[in-house]
Amino acid sequence: MTDLHPVIARVTARIVERSAPRRRHYLDLIERGREAGTNRAQLSCGNLAHGFAASGEDKAVIRTGSAMNMGIITAYNDMLSAHQPYGRYPDQIKIAAREIGCTAQVAGGVPAMCDGVTQGQAGMDLSLFSRDTIALSTAVSLSHAMFEGALMLGICDKIVPGLLIGALRFGHLPTIFVPAGPMPSGLANKEKVRIRQLYAEGKVGKDELLESESASYHGAGTCTFYGTANSNQMMMEMMGLHMPAASFVHPGTKLRQELTRAAVHQLARIGWDGDDYRPLGHCVDEKAIVNAIIGLMATGGSTNHAIHLPAMARAAGISIDWTDFAEISDVVPLLARVYPNGSGDVNNFHAAGGISYVISELLGAGLLHGDILTVARQGLADYGQEPVLENDALVWKDVPASRDEAILRPASNPFQADGGMKLMEGNLGRCVMKVSAVDKERWTIEAPAAVFHDQDDVLRAFKAGELERDVVVVVRFQGPKANGMPELHKLTPALGVLQDRGFKVALLTDGRMSGASGKVPAAIHLSPEALGGGAIGKLRDGDMVRVCAETGAVDALVDAATWAARDIPAAPPPPYDTGRELFALFRHHSDLAEAGASPILAAMESEL
Numbered sequence: 337m338t339d340l341h342p343v344i345a346r347v348t349a350r351i352v353e354r355s356a357p358r359r360r361h362y363l364d365l366i367e368r369g370r371e372a373g374t375n376r377a378q379l380s381c382g383n384l385a386h387g388f389a390a391s392g393e394d395k396a397v398i399r400t401g402s403a404m405n406m407g408i409i410t411a412y413n414d415m416l417s418a419h420q421p422y423g424r425y426p427d428q429i430k431i432a433a434r435e436i437g438c439t440a441q442v443a444g445g446v447p448a449m450c451d452g453v454t455q456g457q458a459g460m461d462l463s464l465f466s467r468d469t470i471a472l473s474t475a476v477s478l479s480h481a482m483f484e485g486a487l488m489l490g491i492c493d494k495i496v497p498g499l500l501i502g503a504l505r506f507g508h509l510p511t512i513f514v515p516a517g518p519m520p521s522g523l524a525n526k527e528k529v530r531i532r533q534l535y536a537e538g539k540v541g542k543d544e545l546l547e548s549e550s551a552s553y554h555g556a557g558t559c560t561f562y563g564t565a566n567s568n569q570m571m572m573e574m575m576g577l578h579m580p581a582a583s584f585v586h587p588g589t590k591l592r593q594e595l596t597r598a599a600v601h602q603l604a605r606i607g608w609d610g611d612d613y614r615p616l617g618h619c620v621d622e623k624a625i626v627n628a629i630i631g632l633m634a635t636g637g638s639t640n641h642a643i644h645l646p647a648m649a650r651a652a653g654i655s656i657d658w659t660d661f662a663e664i665s666d667v668v669p670l671l672a673r674v675y676p677n678g679s680g681d682v683n684n685f686h687a688a689g690g691i692s693y694v695i696s697e698l699l700g701a702g703l704l705h706g707d708i709l710t711v712a713r714q715g716l717a718d719y720g721q722e723p724v725l726e727n728d729a730l731v732w733k734d735v736p737a738s739r740d741e742a743i744l745r746p747a748s749n750p751f752q753a754d755g756g757m758k759l760m761e762g763n764l765g766r767c768v769m770k771v772s773a774v775d776k777e778r779w780t781i782e783a784p785a786a787v788f789h790d791q792d793d794v795l796r797a798f799k800a801g802e803l804e805r806d807v808v809v810v811v812r813f814q815g816p817k818a819n820g821m822p823e824l825h826k827l828t829p830a831l832g833v834l835q836d837r838g839f840k841v842a843l844l845t846d847g848r849m850s851g852a853s854g855k856v857p858a859a860i861h862l863s864p865e866a867l868g869g870g871a872i873g874k875l876r877d878g879d880m881v882r883v884c885a886e887t888g889a890v891d892a893l894v895d896a897a898t899w900a901a902r903d904i905p906a907a908p909p910p911p912y913d914t915g916r917e918l919f920a921l922f923r924h925h926s927d928l929a930e931a932g933a934s935p936i937l938a939a940m941e942s943e944l
């Protein structure tokens with residue numbers, strides 16, 4: 337085993353030092369939580385009776401408080417394909433709990449937005465803030481103090497971050513995340529994108545497009561591109577919060593069922609009254625957070641985690657920033673090419689050796705903290721094994737080599753020497769660009785700006801032929817304070833058409849893109865945002881803009897006197913429909929994307 341890479345060690349030490357006061361404050365909270373034993377012993381008879389009144393065959397055990405009562409937080413709904421399998425989980429979990437003399441109750445449900453359904457729609461403006469809404473819902477559920485352990489049922493983009501933020505505020509509880517797995521592969525992603533671009537050019541109709549989309553998204557389970565949802569799963573593995581390599585086993589299989597059962601049995605083993613207490617807040621420490629960043633870089637994960645990871649870290653008293661991401665990206669090689677960073681999907685990735693192989697390779701190369709407190713093993717080394725059924729029994733096996741080097745490579749022969757998440761800074765502010773899905777000759781774009789306040793206006797200009805040139809498409813007033821920071825992934829087909837026609841094209845925005853976005857260079861999460869005075873607000877049509885992932889520059893090439901004299905136009909009116917008006921509170925209190933764009937954490941910290 338190689339010694340830990342000095343940059344990983346240095347960045348980790350810097351995070352520990354930066355976080356020390358808040359982390360101490362957080363660890364004290366956990367100690368108080370454990371001592372106060374916010375479990376049933378503290379409840380009055382009335383509280384307790386209300387808590388088990390409807391618990392049927394579990395009533396007697398819950399009443400005595402003699403064994404762990406597990407709180408299930410479920411993000412089940414049957415509209416979101418990734419969460420549809422969760423419908424049967426509470427019953428499965430209760431059966432598994434009874435097998436070991438424990439009990440389980442659904443402590444609460446949380447909303448789960450599908451960004452694929454809301455992409456390009458008004459609902460997307462609620463997407464980022466649904467994360468904090470989920471965190472609040474998780475806290476409400478666990479606040480009943482009926483539970484000595486928690487199981488989190490959630491997979492998609494904002495759901496895992498929201499569940500973790502909420503659960504960390506009850507970090508004295510042992511907690512395991514329980515995935516449900518991806519849908520089987522459908523239409524290849526590249527073919528899906530080809531049909532989309534033909535539709536954007538008016539060359540195919542809606543019927544053909546819908547046929548293509550529904551051949552891609554065709555069943556129960558997570559979508560098979562490597563976007564934010566599947567990046568969530570990777571991060572849970574890197575932080576040791578799943579049963580090892582539980583992420584990408586298909587729903588409805590015997591192996592999936594046994595992994596869920598194993599998680600329930602393991603949770604009972606790590607309770608506070610045993611000799612192997614593993615509270616969530618001790619598992620999620622600075623090393624685990626750094627492991628999540630490393631996993632993001634090694635697999636080409638979603639840019640959304642440049643926002644969610646800072647928020648998840650803050651919930652555990654840990655402070656990270658984009659400089660930490662950039663320095664880790666510079667030394668962590670890209671070991672996986674999964675769409676949009678390659679042609680294979682997450683099923684191909686798992687079949688090639690998946691996250692187990694990535695963890696083994698990173699540990700072997702000294703690029704991962706192996707000594708973290710996981711929920712299921714002694715450290716992270718055993719997370720390099722994959723689960724299989726042998727004579728119907730669940731066992732874990734080593735993954736000695738990649739089974740497909742077109743998708744998964746060893747650290748000795750990576751796809752790229754670095755992780756491809758670039759930090760960009762200049763007179764326009766600070767932003768990120770994921771280049772693992774962008775051809776190298778497109779990493780530097782210098783072209784006249786075309787400035788928009790709405791993504792639909794971009795598409796109207798495209799359809800009117802007004803963008804047939806080298807162009808930096810600027811979409812502003814898309815930050816958290818302006819309209820909730822939506823993903824602008826609907827622009828990808830049109831910008832892809834312009835790029836395929838030979839134009840130099842880049843996107844520059846204070847908004848977000850999807851984890852499924854790729855191909856077109858996009859400088860995103862630009863901070864400070866336009867609303868409130870960010871420099872992106874000063875740009876005018878025709879200004880030369882330079883976006884360069886090689887040097888990390890993001891600049892308006894406008895003479896200083898002209899630039900200084902520029903004012904920022906009035907923002908569009910705040911959104912007022914689709915419930916967006918209810919989130920004004922969140923828009924008013926959100927902080928920077930780099931800090932996690934979290935109104936609830938910003939407000940919480942203002943009281944410390």
Ligand SMILES: O=C(O)[C@H](O)[C@@H](O)[C@H](O)[C@H](O)COP(=O)(O)O
Binds near residue numbers: 451453849850
């Ligand atoms: O960050 C993500 O991974 C996205 O939010 C993803 O969940 C989103 O739903 C995309 O819109 C799906 O991709 P398509 O829109 O290309 O189908």
Ligand code: SF4
Binds near residue numbers: 417418452559566
């Ligand atoms: S991965 Fe994205 S598109 Fe697919 S179900 Fe989850 S949120 Fe929806």
